[in-house]
Each structure stands twice: as C-alpha cells, then as structure tokens.
Amino acid sequence: MVKPGDGYKEIPEGGLILESGNAKRYETGGWRTQRPVIDLDTCINCFRCWAFCPDSSIETEDEEIVGVDYDHCKGCGVCAHECPVDAIAMEQE
C-alpha cells in the first residue's frame, strides 16, 4: 500500500492502485453526527438496511444483520428511516 509521503521511485507507475478495496482503510466514521443503533431482537433480517446503505456499512453474518460498521458509516439515517419494524434508532454521537 502506498503511504503518505512516499516518493516517486516507490509508488506504482501511472497512478495505478494495485490493492482493490483498500478504501476500507480510510475511515469515514468521523463524518457522523448521529449513529444508527440496531436492536437485533426487533430486527426481522429483511436486509433492506443492508441494501439501502450507501456506505456498505451494515454488517451481516450467516444471513443475519449483526451490526453497523462504525468505521465507515456516515450516519445518513437511511437505514433507520427505511426499517419496516423500527429496529434502528439514530442516536447523537
């Protein structure tokens, strides 16, 4: 991975990024003013929050919703707004 401050002799030529999906290392969680909190007991695993999240931040495991990736969630609130059973609450950071 190219690091800040690397010189021209060290980095790949032509502006290529050779490590796919490495944006995961860039945390956008700090953009948030409100955080979604999922009540997993109420959740019916309809996966609508997963589908709608613009930031790939709804975590799943074995076909179940398990939580939120707060490193990347920007707190837009779409998940909470769209949850059909009100299992997601937006809380102040």
Added chain:
Amino acid sequence: MASLTEVRWHGRGGQGGKTASILLGKVAAKSGKNIQAFPEYGPERMGAPVLAYNRISEDEITLHCQVTEPSIVAVLDPTLLDVVDITEGVPADGTIVVNSKEDAKTIKEKLDFEGDVWTVDAYGVAEKEIGRPFPNTPMLGGLMKATGLIEFDKFLAGIETELEKKFAHKPEVIEKNLAAIKRAYQEVAN
C-alpha cells in the same frame, strides 16, 4: 539525379489519371527503378480537370516537392487542351501524348509546342478493346511508345501482374486492357 524523369498526367476526375500514374509507377518499380506516383488532391469531383504525377529514376528519389517541369505529359481527354495549359513547365525537348482523334501535327500546332507531340485515339481504342471509353490504359501504351520509358515487353509483363492484383476475379478485364495497351502502342503516332 541525371536519370530522373518526371511525368504529369492530365485527366478528368473519374477517368483514371491517378490510376494510370500508379500503374506506371508500380510497373517501373518492378523493373528496378525508383519511383513516385502521386495525384494532386483537391476537392474536385467527377469531371473536373485533375492532375497526377510520376517520378522515375535509376537513383534514389528524395524529392518531395511538386513536379513543376515534367519532361513527359499525358493528356487523357482531348477537351482538356482548351481548359488547362498542358505545356506549362514542359521543356522544349519534352514529350506530350494526347488522347485525340486528330493527328499529332494538328495538336502540336494547337499547343504551339516545340517538342515531341504524339496522339492516339484512346477512347476509340478503349471502345474497341474494352468496350467502354476508359482512356487510361491505352494512354499507358501510347506513352510507352512515345517515350520508351520502359521496354515494352517488360512493361506488358509488369502491367499484367498489376492488373492481376487489381482484377483477380475478372480475368477478362485484364485481357481487354492488355489488348487496348497493345493497340494504342501500335496506333500512337507523332
């Protein structure tokens, strides 16, 4: 470049002047000479007076300017004589071959040209041998006789090869053109 010969072709768009210059160039190249063949490009379309050129030399040709003083001129359509100055830049010892039914003397007078003037009824030859009035291949035959640029047997063999490439699927066209070239070679006169 003492061996350099420059040729200018006068024709009308669609008559095959450019093709004649290319055929001449290719055949000359086959006979071991260095050549150039190039038309003058403009927006002219079918019917407009057009020009094409050849350079033929024993030595390497590096010149890439226009031909302005050709020693040989071929005129593919008799009516061009009234439209363009076909003697322009041609030295007094130059050769002009004109597609015309008239005899060389008449044309020579008309052109007021000191040099060698030849005529051949290329349309007539083409009508007889090819069945259509394409003057360019007969004119090549006439040009060979008038200038001796390439030995005629070699020229015939060379042109046959080139026509074979062009008309691979129409062998009769090759035969007819060769016949036209031969007839024009016989009929051209100064």
Added chain:
Amino acid sequence: MSLKDIAKGEDRLSGGHRLCSGCGAGTVTRLIMNASDNPAVVGAATGCLEVSTTIYPYTAWEDSFIHNAFENVAATISGAEAAHRSLKKQGKLKEADEDKDFIAFGGDGGTYDIGFQSLSGALERGHDMVYVCYDNGAYMNTGIQRSSATPKGASTTTSPAGEEVPGKEQYRKEMTDIVAAHGIPYVAQASPFKPNDLIRKAKKAFEVDGPAFINVLATCPRGWRSKTEESIEITKVAADTCFWPLFEVEDGEWTLNYKPKEKKPITDWLERQGRFKHLFKPKNKHMIEEIQEHVDKRWNEILKKCGEAEEE
C-alpha cells in the same frame, strides 16, 4: 433473488469511499455491482462516483476499475470489452478471466450531455456491456449546475430561481427512451426504493448479449436540498407521483414495472426538495400546473407504450 442472498457475497464497493452522507449513487452502485455474478471491469465517467471512490492511493472498488475522462466512459469500456473479446478469441486469457462483466457508470451529466455521443456510438456498435446512469438531475460534482436531466423548475447554480426566471425553464430529456430507440437488447428505468426490481434489472442487463442500459434515479441530498435519511423514500415518491416511472424495454417490448396504487400529485415530489421551494410562491403556481400536466402526459405515454390502459 432475495436481498439476503445477494448479501451473501462480498460487497463489491467497499466502505471508506467519500460520497456524501445519504448519497443515492452509493446505494445504486452497490446494488448493481452486487448483482453481477462475474468479475467485472468497471468504468466511471468523471463525476461524484468516480472522484469519491478512487482518491489516490485508495480505491473502494473490489473489481478492476478505470476512469478515463468525463465524456468517454462508454467508449472506454467498449475498448476494454473489445480487448476481452480479442484476447479470448486468441486464447490469450486465463480461464478465470474468460467470463467478465463490463460495466460503465455515468452521472446524468456524463450520460445525457457530454457523454451522449460516446454512449450512442458504443450502443450502436453492440458491445456486450452494461451502462448505468445514476441520474441525480444536475452536475453535482462541480456544485449543482443544471444538466439536460435537470427537471423543469429546479433551482441549480446555473439555472437559479431568480426574480424573472423561476429555475430551469426546460423539461428534462427522456434519456431512457432515447436509448431504447437504439434498439439494443435491454433498457430499463429503475429506482433504488425497489432494490429487488433494480437487482433483477441489473441481472437481466448482465445476461443479455450486447449492450444494456439502466437509468436509475439517485438522490443527491445536497443538490436536491433533501433530508439525507429520506434519500430512498424520496425515490418512492418520484415513482408514486409518476415523475420517475419504472419500466423496461426488452428487444423493443415495453413493460411497466410499478404502478402506484394511487397516483400522487407532483407537489408531493416537489415539496420535499429545497430545489423546488420557489415554485410554491403564488406567482409561480403556473409552473407547478405545467409540470403536473407534463408528468400526466408523459405517464400516459408510458402506459400506452407498455400496453396499459391510459388514465384520465
């Protein structure tokens, strides 16, 4: 295919991209990408999606990705697709690279306007690629300038609501219809509020042999002056007011995919967005009437094309 099934795969667009909070393009892109069954070569026209997902040295793309310029994503991906065809034919590809999806993403600026010619050319040439337009109705990347996809009446920075002129004067152009006129195998208009429909359309687009085009409404909370949490809901309102009908055109056959139970007035769509706020001033009432008339006319056209009964 259920959302749950789709979610089984790895997300093809990673978190950590820098699209705005609540950006519709993020949702649209994820849903399309996750519907693909093959490793993909993805292209994006210059625009929000491209700049936000590939800020050097980071990329949010799990697949191969190329950005070339603003107006040429269709041409660029057509070149990639041609390369694939050529190398495959010559037996120069590894087995793992033999089946691939070629996907081009463009915003409305890169699709309706500056990239229109390149898109039309690629569609006519018949490349096996899927072109996705995430239509947020203006040049959002440069700060909300009007495009030919901007709806009539919207206030943008180059069609501002002024004392004399109340926002954009022209109706948006019907890009989906224009693409359909190319006679390509698959064309669809979709919306993220129906993710299953969007995924189904994406899958169809990937399946067909030849070019496919999907025009997806993508909310821009910043440009539309809407609430971020309403980004999905607002696209439902767009469908319920018939501003953004969902349909598909398969080999020339038009099918309607969503008919609101009760067609809502266009004001439902307009009032949620700050960009239309000025239309509610009394002097601009005629604008709303005109827009409603236009939507009604267009809706009936769509119904007719789709073989549905027209409405009064």
Added chain:
Amino acid sequence: MSEQVALTGNEVMSQAMRQINPDVVAAYPITPQTAIVQTFSQFVNDGDVDTEFVPTESEHSAMSATVGASASGARAMTATAANGLALMWEVLYIASGTRLPIVMPVVNRALSGPINIHCDHSDAMGARDSGWIQLYAENAQEAYDNAIQAVKISENKDVMLPTMVNMDGFIISHAVENLNLLADEDVQDFVGEYHAENPLLDSENPVTVGPLDLQDFYFEHKMQQAVAAENVKDVVLEVAEEYEELSGREYGLFEEYKLDDAEVAVVALGSTTGTAKTAVDNLRENGVKAGLSKIRLYRPFPAEEIAEALADLEAVAVMDRAETFSTTGGPVFADVRAALYDMGADVEAVNYIYGLGGRDLKVEEIESVYKDLEEIVETNTVEDRVQHLGVRE
C-alpha cells in the same frame, strides 16, 4: 527476407499494422489518414489479423477506446490526422499519464481554420507536449520502419509511453513510393508478444486505473513520466540497432546529411528533408559547404545530441511546418535554439516557417535558405530571426 513493393504511405502503414497484428484497433476515418483504417478494416474482415476493430463514432472515442483496450492488457493502436488528433487531445494526456504503450500513426495535416486538408505539422506539433513519443519520417519506408520500431519503444519497461508515428499527409500518405517490407514473421518476432503488467482483465489482481490524484501524489506520477521520457533516447537507439540487424536500415535519433564538414545547415523533419537533400547536393556541387540535420525523434527532444551535431556550424536554419504564433518562431526552432544555448555553441540560428496548409516547398526555396545563412555568416548579422518562407505578400 523482405519484399520490394510500390505502395502509398497509407497502404504501407496499414501493412505495418497488419504485420504488428494488434489485439485492438479503434479508429475513425479522417483525411488524409482514412485509407489506413479502410485498408486495415479489409484485413480484419478478411481474417488476416486477430484484431478486434472498433469503428468509433469520433476520434475522441477512438482514443478513449484505445485507452480502455490498452489498460485491459491488449496491444492497441489507432490512427488519425489533424482535427482528429485535436479532438483526441484530452485523452492523449490520459494515455501517456496512464503509461499506456499505444502506437498511433498520425498523418500530418493542417488544423482548421480555415479548413485545409493538406500537409503541415500543426496537428502533431500542438500535441508535442502531451507526453507522447514522436517519430517523424522522410518517406514511406521510414514511416513503416518507425511504426514497427514504435511498438518496441513504447512497450519497453523503462518507457511505457505512447508513440505517434508521424507521416506527412498526401506528400507521403497518398504518394506511391518503392520500399521494402519485412516478412510478416520477422515483424512478429521483432515486436514479440505484449504482456501488460497490471491489466484490467486480470480478475485475480484487480487494479484501479485513472484515480483522482491530488496534490499529494500527482506530481510524483508526473516525475515518473519525466524519468520515462529521459529513458526514451537510449531505448530508441537500442531498438534501432536491433532493427538494423533485421532490415539493414540504419536509424538514430536524427540523421546527419553531409553535416560533418558543413558550415551552414538546415534542421528539419518530415518529407521536406528529402527535398532538402537535393538542395544540399546542388549546393555542394557549387562549393557551398551545406548540410542537413533530419530529426527523427522529436519528443522527447534529443537536445544534447542535436546541439553537438550542430555545434561546429557557422549558422543553422531551423525549418518549422507549424506556426506557434508566439512571434518567436516555430516549435522546432525553440527546441534547437535552447539546445544550442545550453551547449554554449557559437552558432547563429534562424527560423523559417514554411509549407503551411500544404504549400509546396521547392528545391530552390531551400537553396535560398542556405544562401541566407551564407549571408549571415558573411555579414555577421541576422536581419530576420523568424521568416515565413514561400508566402505571398
């Protein structure tokens, strides 16, 4: 093995492309380049090549698709001229900045307006700083040889930059000349197979091409490009040496014609250099110590080498077939003069803009340039640093 042929420059170029057998060619027709893509399309449809031909709707898309194909790992080519090159402009920089080894014949023609379809170098000269390597040719033989060598130059790992193979519109593109073609298999062996290092098509190693590259890294990437450009000269010479073994034809960064003992010389590029050779020969017969430097590699510019070759002259005239409207002369002049300055050479350098829009340049006109140089040497004064040659008042 080689074959003597008499073909037009365009035909020769399409033969070179057939022999190179690129994986993808994306192109658009434009006078005077049209015959290249036309002939090549016939090769494609006759199954003579493995190429996928992408007949784009514009040159912008031609270059864009070529970039897409090249980034995917294909050996990709296109060809253009004049306004077509201008329409590609934006993407030219993307191709070089992305380090894609695309080879593109450019059939040089004047840029509009007013529209003119004939030869000058405005098109390629305008693109001289786009990061592309530029090779120029005196005749069809050189254009052919340059095209084949360009593949190897561009794809060299120390280079990885695209190349424009320039050929004068009409004068070369539409003229039949005799030349030698290499055997197909010799060209194939010479260019070899292309293996891209990080192709988009490699599913196991996905790559992101063309990201947003801001203040923190863009400069580093441009520096890499500058280093690659520095490497070009050596690679051009290496490839030329290898090509000479194959073809018997010698190539360098530039050609020196009777320059050794020359006192006055012309620096030029393109087909005019052939005509200039005749002028040199004529002048030499009259006792004038005339010489010629014919630039083959113009970008990157071999400044030191050219300056060295010119350093012992008394005066030199640089011929430019393009205007810059800088009022300080044409592009080649700027480069040559800067090179001479760096060398500290005591050579008067003057500039002649000529041949715009296909205006013919005759032997006598070139001879007049040498006569001007002699006068400069004699009087030690330069009256007009920059002149327009062959234009009417």
